[in-house]
Amino acid sequence: MKTSLLAIALTAALGSAQAHNAWLLPSTTVLSKGDIVTIDAAVSNDLFVANHNALRLDGLQITAPDGSALKPESEAKLKQRNVFDVNVAQPGTYRIAVLNNGVFASWKDKATGQQKRARGTAETIGKEIPADAQEVAITQSMGRIETFITVGKPSPLKPIGQGLELISTGAPTDLVKGEKSTFTIHLDGQPAKDLDVTVTAGNTQYRDKLEDVKIKTDSKGQFSVTWPTAGMYWLDVNMRDNKTSVPQAKERRLSYAATLEVMP
Structure with missing residues (x-):
């Protein structure tokens, strides 16, 4: 799919389009050697600006490249954001996610x-x-908010197989300005076709328009993005179906959001 983020989404009412966004923002996503990475977690009016509420971290999962679970360090619970450190000592790609299932x-x-x-x-x-x-x-709800960090050479990410998830053809931390990246959206482990994926660059508080773009997944659940500028981006997918795992629920609402860094 030939879609570029240079396209500007025309929004009739900017206020309604700027609904609260939930995100994890790492201080960096690519390192040459092990270090400490700080993560901000918030729900905001402006993308990547903590100006509404802190994101609850009850469902926080930090997965190391070898599949082991890590605990956050130096946690600080603030009114408009939560902050924690991740010790990324192993080489490879880390997944930092907050699950909101209920x-x-x-x-x-x-x-x-x-x-x-x-x-x-x-x-x-x-x-x-x-x-x-x-x-x-x-109604049953299943949500995943995540970001990725790579130390040295990227390593493959093990598919989750539940709810919505992002599958990257390359590494989700190997994104470069001017280059095209291809992704697949999975739903319960299978490619999800005809879903609207929204991609928005950060610093929305300094723009009159969101300049987000909606890309629809194809029959294989794939979509492509050509990155116009370097910086942090927010990728968002939402859908509903009736495939609930809760007997009394008639509807399932699913959401996915990822913070991705694009290099110069």
């Missing part, structure tokens, strides 16, 4: 007629809903 419920209160909402897990959501609740709707 269940949402909405219903009408019988006594007042007011709309009520609650969130929880498949095991706990039933306790939140009154026995006389009306018009009950339960």
Whole structure:
């Protein structure tokens, strides 16, 4: 697919387009040797500017190149962002991800007629809903927010096989200005066709328009991006289906977001 980020997305209402974005922002994504990388985690109005809320790190997973799990270091929990360090000592590619999987419920209160909402897990959501609740709707959610760091030579990333995920033809940290990168979106381990992928460069607070671009995946779940400038980019995919793993849920909402660094 011949799509360039030079295309400008025409947005009728910029405010509505700038919905809150959840992201992980590494201080760097490519190192020649082991070091400490600092990660900011936030939900913001402007991309990569911590000006709304801190991103909760309950579902944080740091996976080393050998598949082992690492713990964050030097954690700081702030009002508008959370910060932590990752000790990237091994050569290869690291995956830093926050998983947001749960269940949402909405219903009408019988006594007042007011709309009520609650969130929880498949095991706990039933306790939140009154026995006389009306018009009950339960939705399963599966979200992944991630970024990647490579020390030395990139190493292959093991597919997750659940929900939405990004599969890179090359290394997700080997992105260069002016070059084309090809990716595949998987849904539950299979290529996902006809999905809208949004790619947005950072520093949105300094632009009158978002200048994001939407690229649709092809029949093989693939899409390509030619990077116009160096910098940090945010890649976002959202969809819905009815393939829930929670018996009481009728709908599944899936989301994926990745922070990618493009080199000069």
